[in-house]
Amino acid sequence: MRNPFKFGTIVEDEFFTDRTQELQYVMRVMDSENHLILISPRRFGKSSLVIKTAKQADRPYLFLNLQRVISTQDFAAKLLKEVFRLYTWEKVKHLMTHFHFVPTISTNPITNGIDVSFQPTSDSNVLIEDAMALLEKVSTPDKRLIVIFDEFQEILQIAKGLDKQLRAIMQVQKGLNYILLGSQESMMTEIFERKKSPFYHFGTLMRLNKIPYQDFYDYINERLSPVLPECSKTVSDEILTLTNCHPYYTQQLASQVWELAKYEGISENVVNIAVTRLTSIHDLDFERLWIKFNRMDRQILRTLSQDKNPLQNRQSATSTSFSAIKRLMKMGYVIRDKKYEIEDPFFKYWIIDKQL
Ligand SMILES: Nc1ncnc2c1ncn2[C@@H]1O[C@H](COP(=O)(O)OP(=O)(O)OP(=O)(O)O)[C@@H](O)[C@H]1O
Ligand SMILES: [Mg+2]
Known part of the structure; x- marks a missing residue:
């Protein structure tokens, strides 16, 4: 029997749970001429959700993580590479006659994939135009293309004015859908909600x-009951209390618990043992992290580790603590679901354990 929990990469099939309403919602947007903007903190399941939708709709999808793009030219090259991965050369070559600069396309024997490059002198704005226009051309009415840009907020870092240029192209395109994902709440809101931003109200915003x-x-209990027949219910509850239902950390902890039960026959105190193991692996990283935080950050993290609101009932709940929380959120250490909380429950446990 294989470990029934999976974490870290995109989850599908038996590893994917819930999200029925969300799935329906994304599906509806994809069934229109509109685009979707999907925001959540890291590792909440954005990629898994949109890929499941694309597969369920039986439509081709192209995925590009903007965090891995270093320049406008690189953007165009990576986009083309994805197009070549998705469609045969036979189909694409006729659609590239409008290209101003002919890219060099070669097969990479190591990755078995295709590499795309341009002459260094090529005008990168034109490259983007050509590559983006190709997306519309390869898309067909019965198999409309879904273009997913992950970590979209990075658009602002790649090159000045790229957001404006992309928006100008994307707004006139037809017959395909864009899904723009992002994990930096404040920057994503800035891009899509600020009136002066080129992407203002570009699509349907979903959190x-x-x-x-x-x-x-139910998902955890069903999978744990074969290895923990006596106590899977209590253990499932303990896991969720600890991780506060965070999708990634819940799967990680459940996976560790399953292994302890299955291979070491541990059932008593199994959640605590699993947490201790997972925390000890990161002990050094947490230590390094903690040292880097300033006093205000530490105070906030300590308060959050005690499940208290650092902005409430405190004389010092000033604009400095507020901006510290915002900074910690931007860096991803603090998230806000219903309330502010430490993103990583193991880091939280570590802070409690070390009595910092
Ligand atoms: N629907 C789901 N059911 C069960 N587990 C899930 C689900 N969605 C996400 N997870 C868990 O969360 C992890 C992260 O999912 P995913 O990579 O889709 O999130 P993401 O928001 O795209 O993350 P990132 O910010 O790293 O891009 C998965 O590996 C899985 O363990
Ligand atoms: Mg993702």
């Missing part, structure tokens, strides 16, 4: 929350 307790509970 992805954690997986609801009851559904996650």
Whole structure:
């Protein structure tokens, strides 16, 4: 029997739970000429959700993480590379006659993939135009292309004015859908909600929350009961209380618990043992991290580790603590679901354990 929990990469099939309403919602947007903007903190399940939708709709999808793009030219090259991965050369070559600069396309024997490059002198704005226009051309009415840009907020870092240029192209395109994902709440809101931003109200904005307790509970309990027949219910509840239903950390902890039960026959105190193991692996990283935080950050993290609101009932709840929280959120250490919380429950446990 294989470990029934999976974490870290995109989850599908038996590893994917809940999200029925979200799935329906994304599906509806994809069934229109509109685009979707999906925001959540890291590892909440954005990629898994949109890929499941694309597969369920039986439509081709192209995925590009803007965090891995270093320049406008690189953007165009990576986009083309994805197009070549998705469609045959036979189909694409006729659609490239409009290209101003002919890219060099070669097969990479190591990755078995295709590499795309341009002459260094090529005008990168034109490259983007050509590559983006190709997306519309390869898309067909019965198999409309879904273009997913992950970590979209990075658009602002790649090159000045790229957001404006992309928006100008994307707004006139037809017959395909864009899904723009992002994990930096404040920057994503800035891009799509600020009136002066080129992407102001570009599409339907959707926020992805954690997986609801009851559904996650059933999912874990069903998978743990074969290895923990006596106590899977209590253990499932303990896991979710600890991870606060965070999709990634819940799967990680459940996976560790399953291994302890299955291979070491541990059932008593199994959640605590699993947490201790997972925390000890990161002990050094947490230590390094903690040292880097300033006093205000530490105070906030300590308060949050005690499940208290650092902005409430405190004389010092000033603009400095507020901006510290915002900074910690931007860096991803603090998230806000219903309330502010430490993103990583193991880091939280570590802070409690070390009595910092
Ligand atoms: N619907 C789901 N059911 C069960 N587990 C899930 C689900 N969605 C996400 N997870 C868990 O969360 C992890 C992260 O999912 P995913 O990579 O889709 O999130 P993401 O928001 O795209 O993350 P990132 O910010 O790293 O791009 C998965 O590996 C899985 O363990
Ligand atoms: Mg993702």
